[in-house]
Amino acid sequence: MPRPIHAFIDCSALQHNLAIVRQHVHQTRIMAVVKANAYGHGLLRTAQALNTVDGFAVLELEAAIQLRNAGFKQTILLLEGFFSAEELEAIDHYQLSTVIHNHKQLSQLITCQKIKQPDIFLKINTGMNRLGFRPEEKDKALSKIKQWRPNTHITLMTHFACADDALATNQVYQQLDHFAVPDNNAAGLLQTLANSAAILRYPKTYATWVRPGIILYGISPLIEKTGIELGLQPVMTLTSEIIAIQQLQPSDKVGYGNQFITDQSMRIGVVATGYADGYPRHAPTGTPILVNGQRTRLVGRVSMDMLTVDLSGISDAEVGSSVTLWGKGLPVEIVAQSAQTIGYELVTALSARVPISYI
Numbered sequence: 001m002p003r004p005i006h007a008f009i010d011c012s013a014l015q016h017n018l019a020i021v022r023q024h025v026h027q028t029r030i031m032a033v034v035k036a037n038a039y040g041h042g043l044l045r046t047a048q049a050l051n052t053v054d055g056f057a058v059l060e061l062e063a064a065i066q067l068r069n070a071g072f073k074q075t076i077l078l079l080e081g082f083f084s085a086e087e088l089e090a091i092d093h094y095q096l097s098t099v100i101h102n103h104k105q106l107s108q109l110i111t112c113q114k115i116k117q118p119d120i121f122l123k124i125n126t127g128m129n130r131l132g133f134r135p136e137e138k139d140k141a142l143s144k145i146k147q148w149r150p151n152t153h154i155t156l157m158t159h160f161a162c163a164d165d166a167l168a169t170n171q172v173y174q175q176l177d178h179f180a181v182p183d184n185n186a187a188g189l190l191q192t193l194a195n196s197a198a199i200l201r202y203p204k205t206y207a208t209w210v211r212p213g214i215i216l217y218g219i220s221p222l223i224e225k226t227g228i229e230l231g232l233q234p235v236m237t238l239t240s241e242i243i244a245i246q247q248l249q250p251s252d253k254v255g256y257g258n259q260f261i262t263d264q265s266m267r268i269g270v271v272a273t274g275y276a277d278g279y280p281r282h283a284p285t286g287t288p289i290l291v292n293g294q295r296t297r298l299v300g301r302v303s304m305d306m307l308t309v310d311l312s313g314i315s316d317a318e319v320g321s322s323v324t325l326w327g328k329g330l331p332v333e334i335v336a337q338s339a340q341t342i343g344y345e346l347v348t349a350l351s352a353r354v355p356i357s358y359i
């Protein structure tokens, strides 16, 4: 029998979550963000489950080519554009779409002879100050592209820094203002702004394309709610089993660094999951975990291949009992909050040694 750790990916949950996005955005084109191996869920299988979307967004050229070779006909966008001019040939060959976010990419593009039918997403920095041209540089960049190839298909793009935070609406509207000056709509330009959080909070930002990532995986982008509370279904469930049980006396110590010391006699279970599987090492004692479907807590320090749980009150727990680290029955957002991170980090950190099954 293999080591009893497993990630289950629920493809019908992916489709359910996509339907929720569709309910919000109606006819707006949906670009499913499947970067980082579809947020740890597996690129191709996730894309298959989401095949009715209008486009996919990834980071690496290799991932884009993998999607194209698998037969996906939709728009496939490189979210950070190309990293060297050599990639332009493949972008043209595989009919990929590319972000252009800085002057170097722009000049590499417009000196490229090979591209025939470019599909460009021109990224505008409206205040996040990561990628993009400043709003006042937009017109010049647009006219350079038009001079080079008048038939270039161009979509303006920006990204919000704080759409997840209910208290930061002013900043979202400020970024919207910077994006729309002078008026993009009036100029008839295609546009894309919204990530998952903006889809939930700001219908004004829908424009031509929306770019949902995390909500497709059933995880809430909003600080104050879990995915379940938003009507989403968790897609990834990380499960394992108890592989040993220790009966401890008061003042016994557990694991590396004696981080947990018992104050009474208790049973603890050893679970075949550790930080090398993607479970966060900095999750403290008290982080929720399910054993036989009942909620209990992590105790002691997470080690590379194992962690320990409190079995007080779970009298039927034995070696071989099932454990849920996150997913169905235990939102990853709750685990993430306890570990002082976000669900995004936990699912994308799922390690390659964890076998994935699609259900």
Ligand SMILES: *Cc1c(COP(=O)(O)O)cnc(C)c1O
Pocket (backbone or CB within 6 Å): 033, 035, 079, 159, 194, 195, 196, 197, 211, 212, 213, 214, 215, 221
């Ligand atoms: C990752 C990413 C998204 C998706 O963000 P979510 O919060 O997961 O919806 C959208 N747009 C860009 C540019 C991104 O990098």
